[in-house]
Amino acid sequence: MPTNIKGPAIFLAQFAGDAAPFNSWDAITKWAASLGYKGVQIPSWDGRLFDVKKAASSKTYCDEIKGTAKANGVEITELSTHLQGQLVAVHPAYDEAFDAFAPAEFHGKPKERQKWAVQQVKYAAKASRNLGLDSHVSFPGALCWPFLYGWPPRPPGLIEEGFDELARRWKPLLDVFEENGVDCGFELHPGEDVMDGATFEMFLRRLNNHPRCMINYDPSHFVLQQLDYLDFIDIYHERICAFHVKDAEFNPTGKQGVYSGFQPWISRAGRFRSLGDGQVDFGAIFSKLAAYDYDSWAVLEWECCIKDSVQGAIEGAPFIESHIIKTTAKSFDDFVAGSADKAKIRRILGIK
Template sequence: MSNSSGINGPAIFVAQYISDEAPFNTLEGIAEWAARLGYKGIQIPVDERLINIQRAADDLSYCSALLDTLKRYDIQLTELSTHLQGQLIAVHPAYDILFDGFAPQDVRGDPPRREAWARNILFMAAKASKNLGLKAHATFSGALLWPYLYPWPQRPQSLVEKGFEELGTRWKPILDAFDEAGVDLCYEIHPGEDLHDGVSFERFLNAVNGHRRACILYDPSHFILQQLDYLRFVDIYHERIRIFHVKDAEFVPNGRQGVYGGYDSWTERAGRFRALGDGQVQFKGIFTRLIQHGYCGWAVLESECAFKDKMVCAEEGAAFIASHLFPLAKTSFDDFAGSGISDDQVSRILGIS
């Protein structure tokens, strides 16, 4: 569904739903399930159960068949996602073992080969996105600096500068590949990534010389957890926002913990993700600002509630998103009271001869 505001939706990111069990183990199965719930689009990760990324990069007939599969259920492909592969473009050694599981067995334990594998997936994703007629792509930036987020022990400023310089060096060829494909590369601004707020995104932009394809996947839930003004963020960075994840969250600090969470589990943390409408995100304000600033992408549910079953979240999500889509007003509410004065009369009012 597309309305005259320019925002498309509702759509759903299916990464949290893929499994080896039907209907979540095939593209057709997921498309049928999403359509039955009222979704008009799906955002899919680069996962072999849903897409052969090499074929999608090289074979237009394969891409046509993939889109035809979705079309049978009146579903559109919103974007591809390489969150896991993007994470592997930049991994601090402290996280090597934890992130090895994102890569194939044959490159685990070998960071340079693992990075090369991930980079190749991103290059193929750029071509595949073009072949599929997509305008944006979702990913993570990875992180070389995350262990040094808090400035203790004291860190030299050169550490931060060198980290972003290296991050820019690694991503510049990938951004160029997406530019060649005519596709925006959208980094999810997310804790755990070097690009986790506006300041860090600006540092990255400087490192890639303001690359026009370096864009943003906007997810307000991550800003609730950081206590960042997520409405003002839209006003500041709207020109770079190309993908929108509709996800709720709450931040309820107490006398024992706050933003950092005290190593507690998701259900016990002061900041936690919630089902749409169960948290604190002011979605009416977000949709209004996105429409005001001309956002014309999709509104995509991402379901990561700490309490509610993800199937219930999916069932509720389509109607929630649809209820926030509205057409932009074509006239002013006070047109009925217009005085109808001429330009000459305006000059007279101002005392201009």
């Protein structure tokens, strides 16, 4: 029978800061619990909350982190290496833009920055095991993204070589996840070479269907791409190991569509919104995930171009809670189904 989705949970990346209660692990977990969240997803790069290198080598430290969370009323859902994963593969056109994702000592040094990122992801795999986690979330990075549109015509083999290299870089990292018994859920996201189902299959094929290459499902990015996010679940549910609950809307006009004409977020046809303010059919999503036995966390990722983050967090917990389906252990018509009786069944079928 289907199993229950866990939650509500919240991704802390957009909330961590220098002011209380967002500046320490103890304070931010108390804050999350006070809003009704049962789980928190950790941005592994934020030293105010978590030391991923220490967690990779110290079970004692991980037990302390887990103990503080439990005392404050929440569990850890996953570690995130979205920033570090992005830096595993960066096209030179984006070198300066992505320097902000790494410590200052690596700025302007793309090779050193990439080595740092690779090590960070390895730390996260080991830290996840020390924390007793089964899943992790990340970005895969991008080498082909500047060539997304087919103009000017791409040289034959360009995309193939880019994906070959992306797989070469991730295969050793996924092997570390395998060694630690942890799935790596990639968030399929514009700006990553792995942005949709087609590109995920290109990546997975080059990884020889690596068992730890999984998906962090986030419907908001599919709304902005005009991809069928419900059909996606039907196709890829076996590879979904994590779930970002994020809303979005797409309102094309005579002036702009998917590309949104370089407009700021507030003026774009496709925009991220707080939960309930966009167009995502979360009722259908939660139903499909429950039917496919998804039993991991539903994690709010707040990103909205209008609503304040704290208001979005306050509203997010009851929104997710109201969508989590307590799955049934019996059929609705069991009371009239009768008992299993082989002789009776044969009579009904006219079998003598």
